Amino acid sequence: MANPTEDHFFKVALRMVDRAGTLVRDAFEQPTSNVETKSSNTDLVTETDKAVEELLIRGLSKEFPDHKFIGEESVSGGQKVELTDAPTWIIDPIDGTTNFVHRIPLIGICVGLAIKKQLRAGIVYNPITRELFSAQKGKGAFKNGFPIHVSKTEELNKAVICTSLGIHNLKTLGEPWLDNALANQKKTVLAGVRGHRAFGSAAINMVYVAQGSIDAYVEYGLHCWDIAAAAMILKEAGKPFNLMGRTVLCAGTPSLAKELSSALTHVEMETEGDAIQED
Structure with a gap:
């Protein structure tokens, strides 16, 4: 407390x-x-x-x-x-x-x-x-x-998810990253996701997961200032979070997070500074 x-x-x-x-x-x-x-x-x-x-x-x-x-x-x-x-x-x-x-x-x-x-x-x-x-x-x-609290959606084919092409990654990771990002969107569509949303703000994406409006969110290449405040809100709304990894994958339920993660080809990103410690 x-x-x-x-x-x-x-x-x-x-x-x-x-x-x-x-x-x-x-x-x-x-x-x-x-x-x-x-x-x-x-x-x-x-x-x-x-x-x-x-x-x-x-x-x-x-x-x-x-x-x-x-x-x-x-x-x-x-x-x-x-x-x-x-x-x-x-x-x-x-x-x-x-x-x-x-x-x-x-x-x-x-x-x-x-x-x-x-x-x-x-x-x-x-x-x-x-x-x-x-x-x-x-x-x-x-x-x-x-x-507020995260949603209880457990299945990808019942979920609305936030994804972003994150064009900021194109400069550092090149076209192979873009091919992977587009392929990931196709995979979630084929998995039956109800819809994709992209609000143009990592923080807004995350707090909308926290309040249950969006069931899951995934993005790569973010910085700690993009997500620190929203990460605390998301944690208190019901989900754990890793801050410094520069990768966001959050969902209202563990089963939805697991299904979404397994559907994607992930991008490895270097951490940025020291990691936030969890108690």
Whole structure:
């Protein structure tokens, strides 16, 4: 169970996320946005993305000067991914940046907290739809204050699953990866899956599994900031999770996870930094 100190960490983070949500919502409602291109035109960064991370890190640092941070924009700027025993906030300022740029209202401000390399809290906030997903270790998972739980679907032919072609993998893994990804989609169709969805945000995909809207989700090549906050929510909604492996395969039930996994040809990804420890 979370202790009073961690409760304080969590409440401060909620306040910071709410402030960040106002910033994102105001920018989203504008007709245009200044966009930079990093490595390709599929990896878009808005000035809002940067402003949100700065707001969160500045606010949390002011309250907790001894805490550490792993942020998407900070790492893009050259900071090393380093997870220590110190309280560490893992931040994706806007997960679903392409959605944001194209004004598709499926985005998440993601803030996860690890202490002694264990996930202790997670917040995923979509400020456009005003959906606030949150969890603390041992306290359950919630959406806008109401408990949520994973689905009970056990068979792939009764499941709706999230998959993504994850075009970010094309640059590093090449066309063989793409062939494999397309083949995996074909395999799930032939296995009778009810439908595929792709929401353009790993965090949104995962919290929709956590609330039972989606039965399973699989993707490769993600980073810890994409999934840390949602992983905590998913764990508290009923499923274990491995954070640093850069591979997501989560489902509402063990039997569905096993059937989906056996239907796929998996891609091996190197881990990113030290692994989150499970207690």
